Amino acid sequence: MENFEFINAIVLLANFVLVPALSYGSQLALATLSLTIVYGVLRFSNFAQADWMSFGTMAAILFAWLFQSIGITAGIFPTALLALPFAIIVTALFCLLIDRSVYSFYRKQKSQPIVLMIVSVGVMFILQAIVRFIIGPNDRKFFDGEKYIIHALDFKNYFGLEEGLTIKSTQLITVIVALIAMISLFYFLQKTKLGKSMRAYSNNEDLALLSGINPEKIVIVTWIISSILITTAGVLYGLDKSFKPFTYFNLLLPMFAAAIVGGIGSPIGAVIGGYVIAFSEITLTYAYKKFFVYLMPEHLEPSGLMQVLSTDYKFAISFIILVIVLIVRPTGIVRGKII
Amino acid sequence: MNDELRAPIAFTVMGILLAIVGFTQSWSVSLSIINLCIISSIMAIGVNLQWGYGGLFNAGVMGFTALGGLTAVLVSHDPIYEAWDKAGVGIIISTIIFILSITALLFVFRNIENKQIRNTLIILIIFFGLIGINNFYGPSINIIESIDPAKTGFLGGLGLPIIFSWLIAAVVAGLVAWVIGKITLRLRSDYLAIATLGISEIVIAVVKHEDWLSRGVKNVSGLDRPVPYEIELQESQWFLNLIESINFSKLEAINSLTSRQDVLNDLVISSSGIFVKLCYAGLFFSVLLLIFYLSQLALNSPWGRMLRAIRDNEEAASAMGKNIFLQHLQIFIIGSAIIGIAGAMLTTLDGQFTPGSYRPLRFTFIIWLMVIIGGSGNNLGSIFGGFFIWFIWIEAEPLSIGFVNMLAGGLEYDNPLRIHLLGSAAHLRLFIMGLLLLLALRFMPKGVIPEKIQKK
Numbered sequence A: 001m002e003n004f005e006f007i008n009a010i011v012l013l014a015n016f017v018l019v020p021a022l023s024y025g026s027q028l029a030l031a032t033l034s035l036t037i038v039y040g041v042l043r044f045s046n047f048a049q050a051d052w053m054s055f056g057t058m059a060a061i062l063f064a065w066l067f068q069s070i071g072i073t074a075g076i077f078p079t080a081l082l083a084l085p086f087a088i089i090v091t092a093l094f095c096l097l098i099d100r101s102v103y104s105f106y107r108k109q110k111s112q113p114i115v116l117m118i119v120s121v122g123v124m125f126i127l128q129a130i131v132r133f134i135i136g137p138n139d140r141k142f143f144d145g146e147k148y149i150i151h152a153l154d155f156k157n158y159f160g161l162e163e164g165l166t167i168k169s170t171q172l173i174t175v176i177v178a179l180i181a182m183i184s185l186f187y188f189l190q191k192t193k194l195g196k197s198m199r200a201y202s203n204n205e206d207l208a209l210l211s212g213i214n215p216e217k218i219v220i221v222t223w224i225i226s227s228i229l230i231t232t233a234g235v236l237y238g239l240d241k242s243f244k245p246f247t248y249f250n251l252l253l254p255m256f257a258a259a260i261v262g263g264i265g266s267p268i269g270a271v272i273g274g275y276v277i278a279f280s281e282i283t284l285t286y287a288y289k290k291f292f293v294y295l296m297p298e299h300l301e302p303s304g305l306m307q308v309l310s311t312d313y314k315f316a317i318s319f320i321i322l323v324i325v326l327i328v329r330p331t332g333i334v335r336g337k338i339i
Numbered sequence B: 001m002n003d004e005l006r007a008p009i010a011f012t013v014m015g016i017l018l019a020i021v022g023f024t025q026s027w028s029v030s031l032s033i034i035n036l037c038i039i040s041s042i043m044a045i046g047v048n049l050q051w052g053y054g055g056l057f058n059a060g061v062m063g064f065t066a067l068g069g070l071t072a073v074l075v076s077h078d079p080i081y082e083a084w085d086k087a088g089v090g091i092i093i094s095t096i097i098f099i100l101s102i103t104a105l106l107f108v109f110r111n112i113e114n115k116q117i118r119n120t121l122i123i124l125i126i127f128f129g130l131i132g133i134n135n136f137y138g139p140s141i142n143i144i145e146s147i148d149p150a151k152t153g154f155l156g157g158l159g160l161p162i163i164f165s166w167l168i169a170a171v172v173a174g175l176v177a178w179v180i181g182k183i184t185l186r187l188r189s190d191y192l193a194i195a196t197l198g199i200s201e202i203v204i205a206v207v208k209h210e211d212w213l214s215r216g217v218k219n220v221s222g223l224d225r226p227v228p229y230e231i232e233l234q235e236s237q238w239f240l241n242l243i244e245s246i247n248f249s250k251l252e253a254i255n256s257l258t259s260r261q262d263v264l265n266d267l268v269i270s271s272s273g274i275f276v277k278l279c280y281a282g283l284f285f286s287v288l289l290l291i292f293y294l295s296q297l298a299l300n301s302p303w304g305r306m307l308r309a310i311r312d313n314e315e316a317a318s319a320m321g322k323n324i325f326l327q328h329l330q331i332f333i334i335g336s337a338i339i340g341i342a343g344a345m346l347t348t349l350d351g352q353f354t355p356g357s358y359r360p361l362r363f364t365f366i367i368w369l370m371v372i373i374g375g376s377g378n379n380l381g382s383i384f385g386g387f388f389i390w391f392i393w394i395e396a397e398p399l400s401i402g403f404v405n406m407l408a409g410g411l412e413y414d415n416p417l418r419i420h421l422l423g424s425a426a427h428l429r430l431f432i433m434g435l436l437l438l439l440a441l442r443f444m445p446k447g448v449i450p451e452k453i454q455k456k
Helices: A002-042 A049-069 A079-108 A113-135 A154-159 A169-192 A193-203 A206-211 A215-239 A244-248 A251-264 A265-285 A288-294 A311-328 B003-024 B025-051 B061-076 B081-111 B114-148 B164-184 B189-209 B230-235 B237-246 B248-252 B256-299 B300-310 B314-321 B324-350 B360-374 B380-412 B417-442
Strands: A148-150
Touching: A002 A049, A002 A169, A002 A193, A002 A215, A002 A251, A002 A265, A002 A288, A049 A079, A049 A215, A049 A244, A049 A251, A049 B003, A049 B417, A079 A215, A113 B003, A113 B189, A113 B360, A148 A154, A148 B237, A148 B256, A154 A193, A154 A206, A169 A193, A169 A215, A193 A206, A193 A215, A193 A244, A193 A251, A206 A215, A206 A244, A206 B360, A244 A251, A244 B314, A251 A311, A251 B189, A265 A311, A288 B003, A311 B164, A311 B189, B003 B380, B025 B061, B025 B256, B025 B324, B025 B360, B025 B380, B061 B324, B061 B360, B164 B189, B164 B324, B189 B314, B230 B256, B237 B248, B237 B256, B248 B256, B256 B300, B256 B324, B256 B380, B300 B314, B300 B324, B314 B324, B360 B380, B380 B417
Parallel strands: none
Antiparallel strands: none
16 A cells, blocks of 8 residues: 555656656757757847747648648647648748848848847737737637547556546657657757858857858758747647747747756757756646655645745746856856857 | 937927827827826836946846836835734744845855855755745735735735835835846846846736735725826816816807806816826926936936946956946946836826736837837937837827728628738737837937937
8 A cells, every 4th residue: 555655646746747847848948949049050149039939830820720621630640740841831931031131131230149139029029910910819729639648537547546647649749749859950960061060150150151151051041940940849839738929928038048047059958958947847836735645654744735836936937047047157057158 | 310400300290299199089198198108208218228328238127117016006005904913923024034044045155165065054044944934924925815805905005195106116126126236237238138037027926926915916906196186176166267267268159058067067077187197297297307307417427428438348448447347237226216216107197006917018128119219328319219109009009900991991891801800900019119120220220319429
């Protein structure tokens, strides 16, 4: 019996902390990667990044609706996954259009990073307007297909435990897709010629130019990679939860927090930062009362909720971590400036 | 264009725009816009001090505005004696424990060299601090929030006239800015922006969720007013006489006594609203003038010259023996204090404090637009930016709806596309804002009224 208590406690924790944090962390890591790549190569903090995420997700939703209306679905998988490549193309094209018409002017002028940052605030306004104009400011769920891989009730009955474990298919898809995206990105950056020249450009612009790297090509590739990552992150987040422009805009700060906590400009740091932020948000606001009830003998059971911070502050945790990191170790976990 | 002429032309155009609203919509609408324009201008001056004079990108404007609003509540609302009697001690004790733990942490952080001892001590302080605070804090807030939750459920304020809060808001915002500045001002410019943006969100989270302090999302309404109420005006004799004498000729033309009385009554009711708004406008405008005058003085003083020297070349200024961090901290505190004043004024004008309404777009980025489009480094430019951008922000909505109506004119009345377009038209104002910012940055990077470069 004692043994069961322990397993119950572990399952409880896995269900409410581990699985959600893992999928949210993967989504955040992908989004932070795109932020960090833009920062590393183009050298400015892009405030519009979260709105690129809503733009890409919006494109995916529209394509998914189109496919559904002509009767194409992905079977047990969500249709949005089929729409993802098309959404990425649209997002990347629009990204390049904005770069040509807005950012390239300041790049040629060699403007300060802070000017580019203010410019990105302008882009942020325009993107928000476009997304809200086309799809509206409301919550949208666009998930279809098979919802659960493991259902809590089945799990309980099968193992004869008190606690159930739910794994939604979106959570598994998120982790797998994120892994594929990360591995291919790191392979691209480390092994291919283009990726190496990107890193060289990020490290030392003048030296890269001297060795014959075409800066315009690097910029284009950067925006394309950024669009791929941010659209994928947005679609995965939207499948897992739901799509709402304001919620997506609010992801901007966790993204920045993750980038800085991990070490801004470093892709590995971005991944670590994403998971650190996601796990802290969830572990710090989870009420551990039930967990300890399973583990402790009866007379030692806790009376309170055993919660470090109230769930009201879930949203603020990433900033609190950000502030602490800025004070204690401003360079972040992985010391990095370059990609 | 001659730079000397830019300011007069800009303000004339602004005046004409406001007059057009006055004639075509109503003077009441025009005055409401003016009141918010003045508050926006004050915020813009605060940001301009930080960005235009000091080169600091403060993206936490929203946080200081909310602090100003909270101060307005805490100064003007009547104290809830019952809450203080039952739980005041608990709150005071937990505040003391909180302050003590922070001081102890700072002390340990600064004075103990050995890393192991330092880290153990930090963990111990946080652990016992949390336990201590939880012991007093949790029960106290439960008591406070259970006292008449529909009406109060918080500690209340000092019960002073709300106008005092404008001054106190400056002090509160300045103190918080001091703490934030200590943490963030050593960072590079874009880190500073991200950090302040994050901290302002923390401030909003606290204001939203600490119900014992601010009632949270339940809002505090019915704050007292520094100006008379419409209903009082309508009942006072001097106001009746005033309206009668202003509209003397109009009333003379009406023959029948009863209909003349009816017209007078209507006039009194509509004028009382305008009179109240005029009172606000007068108050706000005097604050604006005072702040403008003082910041002009500061800009032209040796201190202002030093700040611009630091902004333009930190290393040279540092070599001349100027303490850059200290100067940045000073200007950060002063700018934030001004934003705090504007925040208190805003809550005064609304008569209520609604933490849920603080969003970064409206309270941070729009203010930035005002400063950049108006002309960073020039206070007159910020005032113009405050008026112009707020005017566009308000008027863009009806304009874009009208525009979409025109576009969709050819479609049938119940066409789904037409319905969708009309429903989303209001969001076009974000587009207009973004476009304005991008155009200004591209073609007028110094703003409408640029900074004057003084050469001697």
